[in-house]
Amino acid sequence: xxxxxxxxxxxxxxxxxxxxxxxxxxxxxxxxxxxxxxxxxxxxxxxxxxxxxxxxxxxxxxxxxxxxxxxxxxxxxxxxxxxxxxxxxxxxxxxxxxxxxxxxxxxxxxxxxxxxxxxxxxxxxxxxxxxxxxxxxxxxxxxxxxxxxxxxxxxxxxxxxxxxxxxxxxxxxxxxxxxxxxxxxxxxxxxxxxxxxxxxxxxxxxxxxxxxxxxxxxxxxxxxxxxxxxxxxxxxxxxxxxxxxxxxxxxxxxxxxxxxxxxxxxxxxxxxxxxxxxxxxxxxxxxxxxxxxxxxxxxxxxxxxxxxxxxxxxxxxxxxxxxxxxxxxxxxxxxxxxxxxxxxxxxxxxxxxxxxxxxxxxxxxxxxxxxxxxxxxxxxxxxxxxxxxxxxxxxxxxxxxxxxxxxxxxxxxxxxxxxxxxxxxxxxxxxxxxxxxxxxxxxxxxxxxxxxxxxxxxxxxxxxxxxxxxxxxxxxxxxxxxxxxxxxxxxxxxxxxxxxxxxxxxxxxxxxxxxxxxxxxxxxxxxxxxxxxxxxxxxxxxxxxxxxxxxxxxxxxxxxxxxxxxxxxxxxxxxxxxxxxxxxxxxxxxxxxxxxxxxxxxxxxxxxxxxxxxxxxxxxxxxxxxxxxxxxxxxxxxxxxxxxxxxxxxxxxxxxxxxxxxxxxxxxxxxxxxxxxx
Amino acid sequence: xxxxxxxxxxxxxxxxxxxxxxxxxxxxxxxxxxxxxxxxxxxxxxxxxxxxxxxxxxxxxxxxxxxxxxxxxxxxxxxxxxxxxxxxxxxxxxxxxxxxxxxxxxxxxxxxxxxxxxxxxxxxxxxxxxxxxxxxxxxxxxxxxxxxxxxxxxxx
DNA sequence: AATGTGTAGCTTACAGTA
DNA sequence: GACTGTAAGCTACACATT
Numbered sequence: 001x002x003x004x005x006x007x008x009x010x011x012x013x014x015x016x017x018x019x020x021x022x023x024x025x026x027x028x029x030x031x032x033x034x035x036x037x038x039x040x041x042x043x044x045x046x047x048x049x050x051x052x053x054x055x056x057x058x059x060x061x062x063x064x065x066x067x068x069x070x071x072x073x074x075x076x077x078x079x080x081x082x083x084x085x086x087x088x089x090x091x092x093x094x095x096x097x098x099x100x101x102x103x104x105x106x107x108x109x110x111x112x113x114x115x116x117x118x119x120x121x122x123x124x125x126x127x128x129x130x131x132x133x134x135x136x137x138x139x140x141x142x143x144x145x146x147x148x149x150x151x152x153x154x155x156x157x158x159x160x161x162x163x164x165x166x167x168x169x170x171x172x173x174x175x176x177x178x179x180x181x182x183x184x185x186x187x188x189x190x191x192x193x194x195x196x197x198x199x200x201x202x203x204x205x206x207x208x209x210x211x212x213x214x215x216x217x218x219x220x221x222x223x224x225x226x227x228x229x230x231x232x233x234x235x236x237x238x239x240x241x242x243x244x245x246x247x248x249x250x251x252x253x254x255x256x257x258x259x260x261x262x263x264x265x266x267x268x269x270x271x272x273x274x275x276x277x278x279x280x281x282x283x284x285x286x287x288x289x290x291x292x293x294x295x296x297x298x299x300x301x302x303x304x305x306x307x308x309x310x311x312x313x314x315x316x317x318x319x320x321x322x323x324x325x326x327x328x329x330x331x332x333x334x335x336x337x338x339x340x341x342x343x344x345x346x347x348x349x350x351x352x353x354x355x356x357x358x359x360x361x362x363x364x365x366x367x368x369x370x371x372x373x374x375x376x377x378x379x380x381x382x383x384x385x386x387x388x389x390x391x392x393x394x395x396x397x398x399x400x401x402x403x404x405x406x407x408x409x410x411x412x413x414x415x416x417x418x419x420x421x422x423x424x425x426x427x428x429x430x431x432x433x434x435x436x437x438x439x440x441x442x443x444x445x446x447x448x449x450x451x452x453x454x455x456x457x458x459x460x461x462x463x464x465x466x467x468x469x470x471x472x473x474x475x476x477x478x479x480x481x482x483x484x485x486x487x488x489x490x491x492x493x494x495x496x497x498x499x500x501x502x503x504x505x506x507x508x509x510x511x512x513x514x515x516x517x518x519x520x521x522x523x524x525x526x527x528x529x530x531x532x533x534x535x536x537x538x539x540x541x542x543x544x545x546x547x548x549x550x551x552x553x554x555x556x557x558x559x560x561x562x563x564x565x566x567x568x569x570x571x572x573x574x575x576x577x578x579x580x581x582x583x584x585x586x587x588x589x590x591x592x593x594x595x596x597x598x599x600x601x602x603x604x605x606x607x608x609x610x611x612x613x614x615x616x617x618x619x620x621x622x623x624x625x626x627x628x629x630x631x632x633x634x635x636x637x638x639x640x641x642x643x644x645x646x647x648x649x650x651x652x653x654x655x656x657x658x659x660x661x662x663x664x665x666x667x668x669x670x671x672x673x674x675x676x677x678x
Numbered sequence: 679x680x681x682x683x684x685x686x687x688x689x690x691x692x693x694x695x696x697x698x699x700x701x702x703x704x705x706x707x708x709x710x711x712x713x714x715x716x717x718x719x720x721x722x723x724x725x726x727x728x729x730x731x732x733x734x735x736x737x738x739x740x741x742x743x744x745x746x747x748x749x750x751x752x753x754x755x756x757x758x759x760x761x762x763x764x765x766x767x768x769x770x771x772x773x774x775x776x777x778x779x780x781x782x783x784x785x786x787x788x789x790x791x792x793x794x795x796x797x798x799x800x801x802x803x804x805x806x807x808x809x810x811x812x813x814x815x816x817x818x819x820x821x822x823x824x825x826x827x828x829x830x831x832x833x834x
Numbered sequence: 835a836a837t838g839t840g841t842a843g844c845t846t847a848c849a850g851t852a
Numbered sequence: 853g854a855c856t857g858t859a860a861g862c863t864a865c866a867c868a869t870t
Contacts, residue, residue, distance in 0.1 A: 103718065592719075
C-alpha cells in the first residue's frame with residue numbers, strides 16, 4: 001500500500017502529499033508488525049536518494065534512519081529488505097559490511113552476493129575491514145555464505161583487475177592480510193574455484209622476477225597442491241632444491257641491498273620462498289647440502305624477523321639427517337650467534353645501527369638504559385632463545401637420548417629464566433616449558449617454578465606458566481604433578497578462573513576443559529566454578545571463553561553418564577547461585593536470562609543425547625532428571641524469589657522414564673507445595 | 679575428598695591415537711550450530727525420529743509391562759502436575775473487547791543482531807598442547823632407520 | 835519430483851502491571 | 853478490565869537432499 005503510494009507520488013509530484021506520506025512512514029517503521037515495517041522500509045528506501053532532508057523530530061535523514069533500523073530492528077526480514085534496497089555509498093557501506101556478521105545467515109549471504117559483489121572498486125573498503133569480512137565470509141558456519149563469499153572474490157572482484165590474478169593480489173594489499181592467514185585463505189579459495197580455468201606454470205623467468213604477489217601465489221599454490229596430494233603437479237611447478245636455494249639466496253641478497261621503500265617487499269618475498277621450500281623434497285643430497293649451507297648462513301644474519309627465524313629452523317630440520325643431527329646443528333648456530341654478539345660487542349658501528357632498527361619493537365619491553373652494547377647482547381640472547389624455542393617445538397626425543405640439549409638448557413635457558421629482563425624471562429620460561437616435554441624428571445623438578453610464576457608473575461608470564469602447567473598435567477598426569485605441589489593445583493585453578501584477566505580465565509577454562517574431558521582431572525567444585533564463570537556477567541564479552549565452554553559442557557555431559565551425573569549433582573545449586581546473581585545485576589551488567597540458563601542446564605543433563613551418542617542406554621541413568629526435579633521441589637518451598645525460574649526448569653526436564661519411586665516423591669512434594677499455597 | 683584422579687601418562691597422544699578422537703568429532707558436527715555462547719543459544723528439537731526409534735527399541739527389548747507401568751502413569755500424573763500449577767483459579771470467561779491498539783513498538787532494543795567473532799572452537803583445540811605444536815607428519819621417521827644407528831655408534 | 839528439515843509467523847493462553 | 857510481554861504449539865513455506 002505504502003509502496004503504491006510512493007510510486008504514485010513519483011509520478012504526480014505533490015509536495016504536501018509527499019510530506020504527509022513521509023511522516024506517516026516515519027511512524028510505520030516503528031510499527032509493531034514486522035510486515036508493516038517491511039513495507040514502510042521498502043517505501044522509504046525509494047526516497048532515500050532523492051531526499052536528504054533531516055527529520056525535524058530527531059534530525060535524521062532517511063538514509064540515517066534506514067541504517068539505524070538496519071542495526072536495530074529485531075526482524076531479520078526487515079533488515080534484509082534494507083540490505084537489498086540501501087544504496088551503496090560512503091556512509092552506508094560500513095553498515096552493510098557490518099551485516100556480514102548478521103545473526104541471520106541469509107542476510108550474511110546476500111550482503112556478499114548482492115551488495116559487496118556489486119561495488120565498483122573493492123579498494124574503497126579499507127584493507128583491515130576487507131580482510132575481516134573476507135575471513136568471516138570464507139569461514140562462515142553456513143555453507144551458502146562461504147560459497148557466496150568465495151564467488152564474490154573469484155567472480156566479481158577479480159574482474160576489477162581484468163581477471164589478472166597478480167594485479168588482483170596487488171590491489172588486494174595481500175601483505176596487510178597475512179595475520180591469521182586471511183590472504184592465504186582467500187587465495188586458496190580463489191584458486192580452488194578457478195583452478196580448472198587457469199593454467200599456472202612457474203618457469204625460470206617466473207622465479208627470477210618475483211614480486212611479492214607472485215611469490216605469494218607460488219607459496220599458496222604449492223601449499224594447495226600439497227594439501228590436495230597432487231604430487232605430479234607439484235613436481236611440475238617446483239624448481240630443483242639447488243635452484244630454489246639459489247633463489248632464496250638471491251632474494252635474500254636483494255633484501256639486504258634494498259632501499260627503505262622496497263625492503264619490506266623483499267623481506268616478504270624471502271618469507272614466501274622459505275615457505276615454498278618446506279614443500280620441497282630433500283632426498284637429493286646435493287640439493288640438501290646447498291640448501292643447508294644457504295640456511296646456515298642466513299640464520300646468522302642479525303635482524304631477522306620472527307617468522308623468518310621460525311621457517312629457517314623448520315627448514316633446517318628438514319635438511320638434517322635426524323633429530324640429533326638437527327639439535328647439534330642448532331646448538332652450533334646458537335653458539336655462533338653468541339660469539340658473534342661478544343665480538344661485535346667491542347666495535348662495529350654499523351651493526352648497532354641495525355640493532356636499533358630491530359630493537360624498536362623490543363625496546364619498550366627492555367629496561368631503561370639505551371646502551372647499544374647491552375641492547376645488542378640482549379637481542380642476541382633473545383634470538384638464541386627464539387631459535388631454541390623453535391627447535392624445541394620440533395624435538396621429540398627424550399633428553400636421555402639427546403643429551404646435547406642439556407648444555408643449552410644450563411647455558412642459555414636457565415639463565416634467561418632467572419634474568420631480570422622481562423622479555424628474556426618470558427622466552428626462557430617458554431623454552432623451559434618445551435624442554436619439560438622431553439623429560440619427566442626435569443618437568444617435575446620445575447613444577448613449583450611454574451606454579452610460582454602463575455601466582456606471582458606479571459600477566460604475560462602468568463599466561464605462559466599456566467599453559468605450561470596444563471601441558472605438564474596433560475602429559476604426565478594429574479597425580480604425578482599434584483604429588484609435587486600438594487593440593488595447590490585445585491586452588492590455583494580456582495584462582496585463575498577468578499582472575500581479573502579474561503585471557504587467564506580463558507586459558508584456565510580451556511586447560512581445565514582438556515583435563516576434565518580426558519579424565520585427567522575430576523572435581524565437582526571446579527566444574528561448578530566453570531559453569532558459574534560461563535554464565536557470569538563478567539564473561540559476556542569473553543568470546544573465546546564462551547565458545548570454548550559452549551563446546552565443552554555438552555561434550556562433557558553427553559559423552560559419559562558419569563560426567564552427566566557429576567553435572568546433575570551440581571546443577572541445581574549452581575542454577576540457584578546464577579539466578580541470584582541475575583537478580584542482583586548492576587546497571588550496565590548483563591548475562592543470560594534465567595530461563596536460558598535453565599534450558600541449557602536441562603539440556604546438558606538430559607539423558608537422551610547421551611543415549612544417542614553411546615548408541616545404547618546401557619549405563620545411562622534415564623531418571624537422572626527425576627532426581628533433579630526432587631531437588632528442585634525440595635528447595636522450592638523454601639525460597640520464593642526463585643520460584644519462577646525453578647518452575648521453568650521443571651517443565652524442561654525429561655521425566656518420561658523416571659522410575660516409579662522417584663515419580664511418587666515428585667508428586668508428593670508437588671502436592672505439599674500446592675497445599676501450602678492454598 | 680572430591681578430588682579424584684584417574685590418569686595415565688600423556689593424554690594428548692593417548693586421546694588422539696585412540697578412538698576417542700573420532701568420538702569427539704561427533705560433537706564437532708552436533709555442536710556446529712550453537713557455537714556462539716549463551717546469548718545465541720537455542721534448543722534444537724526434532725529428535726522425534728531418533729526418539730521414536732529408541733522407544734521402538736525399548737518396546738522390542740523390554741517388556742510391554744514396564745512400558746505401561748512407567749509411561750502411562752507419568753503422562754496422567756504429569757497433567758495433574760500442570761493443574762496443580764495454577765489452573766483452578768481461572769477467571770470468568772469473557773469476550774475480550776479490543777479497542778484501538780497502539781501500533782508503535784518500543785525499540786529500546788540495544789542489540790545489534792550480530793554474531794560474535796567465530797573462534798572456530800572444535801575438538802582440535804581440546805586435543806593439543808598449549809605450547810607444543812603437534813606435527814602430523816613425523817619428519818625423520820623414514821630416514822631414521824639408516825641414520826639413527828650410524829649416529830648412535832658415532833656419538834657413543 | 836518427492837522427500838525431509840528448519841524456520842518464521844500466527845494463534846492461544848497466561849501472568850504481571852498499574 | 854485493558855494492555856503488555858512471554859511461552860508454547862501449530863501450520864505453511866522455503867530450502868536442501870536424494
